[in-house]
Amino acid sequence: MLDPKVAFVGMTHLGLNSAVAGAGRGFSMVCFDTDVALIERLNAGIMPVVEPDLDALAAKHRDRLTFTADPAYLRTCDVVYVAPDVATDDQGGSDLSVLDRLLSLAFDCARDDAVIVVLSQVPPGYSRAHQRPGRHLIYQVETLIFGQAVARALNPERTIIGVASPNDPLPAAYKAYLDGHGNPPLLTMRYESAELAKISINCCLVASVSVANTLAELCAKIGADWSEIVPALKLDRRIGPYSYLTPGLGISGGNLERDLATLVRFADERGTHAGVVRAWIDNSRYAKDWALRTLHQVVLDLVKQPCIAVLGLAYKQDTHSTKNSPSLALIGSLGPFDVAVYDPVVPATAAPHPQVRAASSELDCMRGADALVIMTSWGQFKTLAPAAIKAALRGDVVIDPHRVLDPAAVRAAGLRYFTLGTS
Amino acid sequence: MLINQTAVLPERVVILGSRGFVGRATVDLLRDRGIPLLTITSDEIDLSVAGAGDKLAERLLPGDAVLLLSALTPDKGRDIATAQKNLRIGEAVAAALIARPVAHVVYFSSDAVYGFDTTQISESTAVAPTDCYGGMHLMRELMLKSVVKAPLAILRCTAVYGAGDTHNSYGPNRFRRQAYKEGRIPLGGQGEETRDHIYIHDVAHLVLEVLMHKSAGLLNLASGCSITFWDLATKIAEAAGKPVEIAPSPRGAPITYRHFDVTGTMKAFPAFVFTPLDRGLAEARAAELG
Numbered sequence: 048m049l050d051p052k053v054a055f056v057g058m059t060h061l062g063l064n065s066a067v068a069g070a071g072r073g074f075s076m077v078c079f080d081t082d083v084a085l086i087e088r089l090n091a092g093i094m095p096v097v098e099p100d101l102d103a104l105a106a107k108h109r110d111r112l113t114f115t116a117d118p119a120y121l122r123t124c125d126v127v128y129v130a131p132d133v134a135t136d137d138q139g140g141s142d143l144s145v146l147d148r149l150l151s152l153a154f155d156c157a158r159d160d161a162v163i164v165v166l167s168q169v170p171p172g173y174s175r176a177h178q179r180p181g182r183h184l185i186y187q188v189e190t191l192i193f194g195q196a197v198a199r200a201l202n203p204e205r206t207i208i209g210v211a212s213p214n215d216p217l218p219a220a221y222k223a224y225l226d227g228h229g230n231p232p233l234l235t236m237r238y239e240s241a242e243l244a245k246i247s248i249n250c251c252l253v254a255s256v257s258v259a260n261t262l263a264e265l266c267a268k269i270g271a272d273w274s275e276i277v278p279a280l281k282l283d284r285r286i287g288p289y290s291y292l293t294p295g296l297g298i299s300g301g302n303l304e305r306d307l308a309t310l311v312r313f314a315d316e317r318g319t320h321a322g323v324v325r326a327w328i329d330n331s332r333y334a335k336d337w338a339l340r341t342l343h344q345v346v347l348d349l350v351k352q353p354c355i356a357v358l359g360l361a362y363k364q365d366t367h368s369t370k371n372s373p374s375l376a377l378i379g380s381l382g383p384f385d386v387a388v389y390d391p392v393v394p395a396t397a398a399p400h401p402q403v404r405a406a407s408s409e410l411d412c413m414r415g416a417d418a419l420v421i422m423t424s425w426g427q428f429k430t431l432a433p434a435a436i437k438a439a440l441r442g443d444v445v446i447d448p449h450r451v452l453d454p455a456a457v458r459a460a461g462l463r464y465f466t467l468g469t470s
Numbered sequence: 471m472l473i474n475q476t477a478v479l480p481e482r483v484v485i486l487g488s489r490g491f492v493g494r495a496t497v498d499l500l501r502d503r504g505i506p507l508l509t510i511t512s513d514e515i516d517l518s519v520a521g522a523g524d525k526l527a528e529r530l531l532p533g534d535a536v537l538l539l540s541a542l543t544p545d546k547g548r549d550i551a552t553a554q555k556n557l558r559i560g561e562a563v564a565a566a567l568i569a570r571p572v573a574h575v576v577y578f579s580s581d582a583v584y585g586f587d588t589t590q591i592s593e594s595t596a597v598a599p600t601d602c603y604g605g606m607h608l609m610r611e612l613m614l615k616s617v618v619k620a621p622l623a624i625l626r627c628t629a630v631y632g633a634g635d636t637h638n639s640y641g642p643n644r645f646r647r648q649a650y651k652e653g654r655i656p657l658g659g660q661g662e663e664t665r666d667h668i669y670i671h672d673v674a675h676l677v678l679e680v681l682m683h684k685s686a687g688l689l690n691l692a693s694g695c696s697i698t699f700w701d702l703a704t705k706i707a708e709a710a711g712k713p714v715e716i717a718p719s720p721r722g723a724p725i726t727y728r729h730f731d732v733t734g735t736m737k738a739f740p741a742f743v744f745t746p747l748d749r750g751l752a753e754a755r756a757a758e759l760g
Contacts, residue, residue, distance in 0.1 A: 329594065336733040340694075343736050348743045383741040 051220035054079055054124040054157075056149050057131030058089060058114070060096045060368075061166060061191050065130055067101060068200030070108035072227050077124055078114045081152075089114040097367040097392050098196045118156040125220035127157045130166035130189070135301045135370075139308025141170065147177075154179055162221045168245060168302065170309050174209055174238035183218055185210055186238050188245045193300055194365030205232040209241025249306040250324070253298055255291035257330045263294035263468035264337075273468030274450070294467040296373035296422070296448055297335030299362040304331075304371060338377050338420055338446055341465050345444050346418045353384050354441070356416035358409055359423025360390035360397050367392045374422035375399055387412045391425055410439050417442035424449045433460035471593055472738040474683035475621055480535040480574060482506040483681060486517065486526075486563065487539030491635045492578065492627075495674040496537070503678065512540070518558045523565030530566060535574035535681050538563055538614075544582075544603050545637045553602035560610035564617045574684050575618045576677065579607045581628045581690065581728075592731040593688045621686035625677070628692040628730065631750065632670030633757035642667055642751060645703050649710045650759060659721035661700030666692040666730045669750035679739045693744050694732035705748065709755060 054077035055066035066078045080086055085095065092109075094102050105112065113120065121127055129150045134142045146167045153163050162183040165174060174186040186209035190199055206225050208217065213235050217225075225233060236244070263273040273294060281288045298304055307328055314321035346353050362372035369375055378386055379399040387404040388395050389412035395405030406412030409431055413419045419440060421428055428451045436445065437460045445457050446465045457464045483500055487493045488509035500507055508529065515525045517540055530536070540559050542552050567575065583605075584591050585598030599605040611624050631642035638644050645655045668691055676691055700716070707714035735742060745753075 332594070333592070333731060336731075336736075339733055339736055347740070380737045380740055 050074070051125040051224050052077070052123055053224055054121050054127045055166075056080070056121070056127060056129045056153050057145070057167070058082070058085055058095075059130075059132040060098075060193075060196065061132050061189055062128070062130035063089075063094070063096060064098055064101060064191065064196035065128065065166065065189075065200045067105045067108070067112065068197055068228075069224070070111040071104045071197075071201055073111070074224060074227060075111050076113065077120045078112055079116070079118065079120060080114075081116060081149075083116045086114050086116045097365070099194065099365055100197045104197060118152060121153065121156040121161075122158055124157065124161060126162045126164060126218075126224055127153045128164045128166050128187075129153050133167050133169070133305075135305045135308075139301075139304035139306075141168070141305055141309070143169065143173070150177060154182060162218045164221065168305065169242060171239050171242040171246075171313065174242065175211070178211060183221075185217075185221065186241050188241055188248075193368055194363060200228075202229050203231045205234055207241050207244050208233060208235045209238040210235060211238065213237050246306040246310055249303050250310065250327075252291050253303055253307065253327045253331075254323075256293070256295060256298065257327045259292045259294040260297075260330055260334045260467075266468050267470045270470060293449075295334060296337055297331035297333075297371075299335075299371035299373060300368060301370040335373050335376055337467065338373065338422065338448055339380050341446050342377075342381075342418065342420065345446075345463065345465065346442065347384065350417050350442065353417045354415060355381060355384055355386050356406075356413040356419045356440075357386060357388045357398075358390070358412060358419065358421045358428055359425055360388060360393040360395075361423050361425075364424045364426060369393055369397050372422075377420065377422060378403065387414075387416060390423065391427060410435060413439045415439075415441050418444035418446060420446040421449070421451050424451050428452075433457045433462065436460065437462055471734060472623065472680070472685045472687040472689040474685050474738060476684045477682060478684075479503075479505055480681050480684070481533035482508060482531065482535070484508045484510065484530060484534050484536045484572075485539065486510055486537065487541065487578075490539055490543075491632075491637060491670065492630060492673055492677075493539045494634065495632070495670045496539070496677050499674040499678055500681075505681075508534075517562045518555045522559075522562035523569065526562060526566035527569040530570040530572055532570075532572060534572040535576065535684070536563075536567070536572050537576045537578070537677065537681070539578045541578075541607075543637055545639055548601050548603045550602055553606040556606045557609060557613075560606075560613045564613045567614070568617050571618075572620060574621050574623075574681070575614060576623045576625065576680055577611060577614050578677075579611055579624050579626045580604065581626050581692070581730075583608045583611070583626060584728075586726040586728065589727040590729045590731055591690060591692075593690055593734045621684050623680045623685045624688050625680065626688070626690045627673060628666045628668055628690070628728075630670050630673050631667045631754060633754045635670070641665065641699075642702060642706065642754070645706045646751075646755060646758070649706050649714045653713060654715045654717055655703045655707060656717045656719060657699055657703060658719060658723070659725065660718045661698055661703055661716075662725045664696040664698050664727045664729065666694070666696045666728060667702070667747065667750075668693045669745040669747075669753075671750070671753070672745050676735070676739070676742065679742060683739075685738065689734055689738060690730055690732070691735075692730035692732055693747070694730055694735075695744075695747060696727070696729045697747065705751060709751065 055062040056079045058080035066076045069076045131145050164185045166189050178184045188207035266273045277292045280286045311321050360374050387406045388398050389406040433456045443462050445462050448467045450466045583597045635643040648655050703716045
């Protein structure tokens with residue numbers, strides 16, 4: 048089968064971006080959701096999530112996208128992906144109820160010969176427990192990265208597939224759809240391995256970031272600069288050029304937190320050692336408060352009635368998501384102080400502060416402030432001129448954990464500059 | 471983690487242990503703020519003897535906030551007998567709180583509940599007391615947790631310094647007195663250990679914040695700035711105004727380090743400002759020595 052018809056059930060971040068990418072790859076896509084109002088907005092061209100290239104790609108391939116709330120359309124499809132975002136709580140626990148409901152709907156409404164693919168993130172054991180006799184159920188590891196969702200869905204670096212029996216060939220329609228995404232390597236394995244593979248990938252990422260956070264803090268204490276060390280590490284073949292070695296403000300976004308929580312829960316239940324995972328979680332908690340500690344040290348403990356300007360509310364650039372955002376965590380600890388915020392996408396109402404000022408631009412945000420804190424690495428913040436910052440601020444402190452600005456240029460403008468990984 | 475419940479003054483604060491170093495500073499501050507107080511000293515009720523719980527209960531009112539500072543401190547002994555006496559105090563207070571529940575309880579515990587395996591301490595650090603004194607504080611925390619239904623705040627305090635300290639423990643207060651009286655500050659080893667020292671003024675103000683917010687949960691009382699005993703002795707010697715010898719000694723015990731992550735305090739009381747060590751030392755010196 049060279050031209051399978053494919054459906055995505057659940058038009059949240061994962062399902063929508065994946066479906067639009069499928070259209071971009073030339074497939075006819077059914078985009079189903081039970082939310083009629085959401086389908087109406089999608090049919091009007093209004094995307095509910097922010098991702099680079101999403102709107103343009105959806106508009107370009109509009110003729111291949113059928114947005115519908117009618118489950119009868121699923122019977123026309125050879126492959127039905129079930130891909131709602133799985134909500135998480137503050138402890139990283141998953142709420143699988145929506146996925147359960149939509150998976151059941153997909154089984155009931157799709158043809159018996161259709162391949163049902165779970166793309167949402169699930170804990171080990173989920174797929175085998177939800178298999179139905181005589182039906183094709185596949186678990187495919189999602190590789191969505193907020194801010195890169197479309198690019199990664201169009202060109203997956205590899206596809207990890209969980210099946211009931213790894214020795215059986217993949218269904219033709221499903222394989223044709225996967226191959227149609229640039230022929231990525233297909234890694235087929237049993238359900239449980241695939242489910243744990245996703246967690247394994249995220250654990251490796253968190254481990255790398257935890258190493259970076261730990262050593263970056265020490266760098267700042269002993270006069271070293273982590274940014275000078277990173278290139279040496281990336282040239283080590285055992286570490287690699289794409290390794291996650293950028294220090295940050297703790298893990299956020301929800302997905303990594305969920306995987307760590309799942310791993311700890313399974314290890315506790317099965318009696319395996321998870322001390323290092325707990326250490327990563329603790330490292331993340333500590334890293335998240337770096338900006339607050341720095342702000343207290345250089346401004347809040349020294350300036351009476353300080354005013355703080357915060358640029359960025361999203362948990363990272365190119366996304367509207369604020370899940371576990373370090374910026375919101377910081378602002379939530381600045382209750383008694385004057386705070387102004389600006390984010391290109393996220394409204395100021397997301398800031399947990401009793402009287403936050405919603406600024407209209409970056410410079411408006413920092414005008415009259417004692418300190419500028421850049422909490423999200425939006426690309427447009429990189430273009431801020433240090434001289435303009437100096438002119439706008441009342442104080443002279445710039446806290447830029449992600450090194451969005453050029454440290455030398457900021458210091459040359461007469462500002463005191465604080466970032467991760469160096470003193 | 472500390473959760474603040476309200477931002478109103480307590481109806482009355484009952485202070486157990488009001489004559490100690492922390493007790494006196496807290497009483498002065500609460501009086502200054504006009505907060506009604508009931509101070510109960512060991513002369514009035516010896517909490518370590520049988521029947522003390524009943525006597526204490528008679529003095530309590532439902533709207534009270536009880537601040538438990540009473541404890542025989544390490545300078546009085548870290549032995550089993552001292553720990554047992556401290557536990558009897560805890561038992562009496564617990565019995566009183568069962569008989570006469572109050573609106574808020576604040577227990578002044580110690581960083582001795584932590585071990586030295588973890589050198590950076592936060593409220594999420596696992597407890598691992600290494601002696602009877604630390605074990606006693608942990609047990610008293612558990613006693614109160616098991617009986618107090620009202621908001622309960624546990625404050626684990628590191629070494630406190632300032633004028634008027636009666637304990638004379640190894641640290642700023644003893645060093646200051648040794649520098650002036652003897653012209654010599656003896657150190658264990660080269661004074662390599664790092665410790666956090668919190669100023670008495672800051673301790674009293676944090677206790678006030680906890681009382682005013684009817685806070686519940688756990689908070690470490692520390693400054694967030696650790697210093698080696700060598701550097702601390704050097705600061706005190708340089709400020710003495712006369713030659714002071716800093717005298718290292720052969721090391722008898724392994725070097726240990728302790729640092730505090732005080733973001734818990736920053737989040738609980740964002741406007742609170744710690745007194746820098748240099749200023750605290752100067753104030754203590756001025757108050758004690760003129």
